[in-house]
Structure formats: C-alpha cells, structure tokens
Amino acid sequence: MSPSLGRDVLLDVLRTEGVRHIFGNPGSTELPFMDALAGSDDFQYVLALQEATAVAMADGYAQATRRPAFVNLHTSAGLGNAIGNLTNAQANRTPLVVTAGQQDYRHIHHDPLLSGDLVGLARATTKWAHELRTPGEMATLLRRAFRDAAAPPPGPVFVSIPMNFLDEILDDPAPPPSLVLRRAVADGIDELARLLVDTPRERLAIVAGDEIAESDAITALVALAETLGVRVHGAPLHPTTVFPTVHPLWAGPLPAAATALNTKLSSYDRVLLIGGNALMVYPYTPGPALPESCELLHLSADADEIGRAWPVRLGLAGDPRATLDALLSVVSSQVDKTASAAALAAASTAKVESDAEREQAILARYGDTPIHPAAAVHALLRALPNDTIVVDEAITTGTYVRAAHRTTRGGRYYFAAGGGLGWGMPASVGLSLGFGGEPVVCVVGDGSAMYSPQALWSAAREGVPVLFVVVNNRQYLILKNNLRQMAGTSATTGTFVGMDLDRPAVDYLALARSMGVDATLVETATEIGDAAQAALATGRPHVLEIPIAAP
Helix, strand or coil, X not given: CCCEEHHHHHHHHHHHCCCCXXXXXXXXXXXXXXXXXXXXXXXXXEECCCHHHHHHHHHHHHHHHCCCEEEEECHHHHHHHHHHHHHHHHHHCCCEEEEEEECCHHHHHHCCCCCCCHHHHHHHHCCCEEECCCHHHHHHHHHHHHHHHHCCCCCEEEEEEEHHHHHCEECCCCCCCCCCCCCCCCCCHHHHHHHHHHCCHHXXXXXXXXXXXXXXXXXXXXXXXXXXXXXEEECCCCCECCCCCCCCCEEEECCCCHHHHHHHHCCCCEEEEECCCXXXXXXXXXXXXXXXXXXXXXXXXXXXXXCCCCCCCEEEECCHHHHHHHHHHHHHCCCCHHHHHHHHHHHHHHHXXXXXXXXXXXXXXXXXXXXXXXXXXXXXHHCCCCCCEEEEECHHHHHHHHHHCCCCCCCCEEECCCCCCCCHHHHHHHHHHHCCCCCEEEEEEHHHHCCCCHHHHHHHHHCCCEEEEEEECCECHHHHHHHHHHCCHHHHHCCCCCCECECCECCHHHHHHHCCCEEEECCCHHHHXXXXXXXXXXXXXXXXXEEECCC
C-alpha cells in the first residue's frame, strides 16, 4: 500500500464506517479536515452556526439511523459550547463519535492560542476521551471510537486530533471495520418466566426503559405483554418510544417524582424493569421510588445497572430483544392464554372509554384565550397522522404532548432525557435528515427555543420539512411551578426573579424569517390544525407560534 496522509486515513475510516453526513462548525484547527472534504464528494457537511446545535443535530441523526453519527468541533472553545448537548447525548445513550482539532503539536509546549485540555473538558460527558499522541494511532483510535460508541450502553466518545497529524504521512492504511454481533440472551430465563407467570396479572406490570428502543425490542415487548395480559408503563422521562401508545395495555409513563412513583408501583407485587436506570426521579421528594412491597425483576444489556440503584429479586444481563424473544417462548407454554386474552379485551374497552372522556374534556378547553396548552397540543396532534415523528422540548406543555401523541411503532417520539435545553430544535433537523427527509414536528417551549435558534438556519439550508411549534407563555413556567411547590418567598409574594420573558417579548416570526424560515402566528385552537397541515404541505421548514396560557 502506498503511504497516505492522515487526512486520507480519516476520510477512509469515515467512509467504511458508513458515515454520509458530517455535523460541525469549522475553525482554524480543523482546516486540514475541511480541506480534505473539499476534495471529496461522498460526504454531506451539515453546517451548524454553533457547536451545541451541531451535536444535537448529530444526536437526532444517530437516533434515526441507529448508527454512530460523526461530529467535528472547534478546539476547546467549540467543545465547551457543545458540552450542554453532550450531556443530553450521554443521557439519551446516543452513539456519537465527536472529534475536535487540537493545536499543532510542533509548538504545543508553548501553550499556543486555541490549545487546551480537550480531553479533560470532554471526559465527564463521554464514555471515554482521548487525544492522539502520534499520527500512527489515528486509524485504530477512530475505529475504536465507532465500535465503543455503539457498544452497550451506547453513548458519545471523543477524540482530539492535533491539526498537524492530518498532514503527516502514514505508512499503514486504516484497518478494516469489525463486525461485532451483540445479541446475547441472558441467563435465568426459566426463573424469570416462573416469577412472571406466578404473579397475579393485576399485580404485575412491565416498565419499559430506553433499551427497548436501542435493541429494537418493541415488537417482542408487545408480544410478551399480550401473552401475560399485563400493563406496560414507560420509564419516567424515557427519551424515545418504548411501546405503542395506542395499545390498550399502554399505561403511560411513570411519574418522575419519587413519592408519586412509589404510590404508582405500590399497586404491584412485582415489576419487570427493562433498561438501565429506568426509575430516574426529579425533583427530590422523600421516600424511596420503589416500595418495599414491590419486587423488582430487572433486565438490562448493561450489567452494571442491575442492582445499582434498587435491590432486585432477579437481575438478568443480556440483550433485551433476544432475551424477550426467548422469554416469550417459555412464558407462552405456562400462562393461561384465555385469561390473558380476557385481560386484553377488558383493557381495550377501558381505553375506549377513557379516551372518549379525555377527548370531551379537552375539547371543552378549545375556547380558552390564551389557548390552554392541553387544547393547543390536542389540536396540533389530532390534525396529523398517527406515527408522525414528534420531538418534545415543550417542558411544562410536554406532559400533554406525551399524552396526546399516537404511535403504533417505535422511533416516533423523542425527548432529551438529560434535561438540558437547546436540544429539540437541532435534533429535529438531524432526525429529518436521518429518516431521509421525513416530516418532523418539534414542539418547543419559548424558553427552550432561545437556546438553539441557529437550528432554524440549518433547517433552511438543508431544506428539511420540520415544523417548529413554539408554545409561548413568555416565562420559565416550570421554574415558577417548582418555586410554588417550595412555598418560599417567591410563592408568597408572587415575585419570580429572572423568569419572565416579556420585556421585551421575543418576536419568533421575525426570528424565523431572518434565518430563511416561513412563520405563522395562531391564536385560537380551532386554527391550529389547518395551519400545521398547510405548513407541512410545503415540504419546507416552518415556525408556528402559539401563545398559550400558564395554568
């Protein structure tokens, strides 16, 4: 093999790892990489105007394609800008390979401008972080990065690349990618099946966490739930679809507060928890999230998570889909199928009745001015087909988004489990790109929208059909509500410092148009559906601003 430059080896690794989109915001320490891209026509560079936006776009893209996405950032300052959304990617368990350009190593001992401790900065938000020490380790470390980003539990990894290494001559070509199969079935299936079947079905539930989506286990989970005839809850703050929301056995997401979670789980003798830390709570409330009377059965691909936060009656380490497929065969041979079918029928009848009651209650709010957030979300989502891709960063309004979104399959709902604002709008752009230009609806609070409005420019540049719905109450309502629960000075005086966004009010329509995106203001619930359908019919990005009440 003839010698290659470092930049050629980098591009070869990206090609053979299946990378087609590169997300980034370039700077001077990345110029050798950008120059290499100028001579290549097989990559699409997705330009962000700020590094946090680049990371979140890559996050959405990786979740859509279910492959590690590649992000290139600008040295320590750019990496610093990106940290907020790297915390979200870490919590979302999103596979990302993140690189940044370090200063030229030939004068690194002089602490030149734009040099810094990139590894130290990235370490807390990644599975691992490493700075290349020699040009020769570039290919091996990049291969390792793609492998480890996808390995359970998936997440971001970081590689710092001294800029002069990309122009060094490397004698060895990049090694080929490795094929790694990870469908290991957990041990203990017979015992788990016995515990499930021996528990009265009304005292048994399943809690589905993020690993359900990661392992493509929704179909297997539906089959197991129907075979047992038991309800399925989503883990608190689960970041993507874990169970079809139209299914009669779907019991909705569990609450995130420990006290409320304890109350909910106290109606069960046993719970099968699937996923890692799937009983996450916020904010603090006294008492344990898991009742003493409830036995926990825990299945996860990450053995370190089992028994880490809560004691388990039985813990199984293995791939969720492969294990659920094997478990289903054993359970089917032992369960009373007639009783399970009766439980499913009863759940179907109850769902029809509860859906009708909820529909009537929400329709009664359509005349509210400003629009009640439940009515706004209902009017929006009922106008869209089932399984429309929805990104939720609506914060206080997000409760209604989760309740109203109708899905029959996975990959239709996305939420930042890390809780950091500024993820939703750019993630929507990445999702649309990753799904081949499929329409995406992003419901975002007014406060959240101001963390990454640069995503509008990228959406216009890429021409993606994303509908950004800004539900605007002109305040940080979630913070006010938390202060009200604290019952301190703010609550008693009605004085909330730094939580109002009305002086001056943000003009979201003007903001959108300044970045090449059309925008519409809708002030009544009855107009929302038509406006949303018209915006999506254009096939271009659009902002829909909806002033909402603050109940």
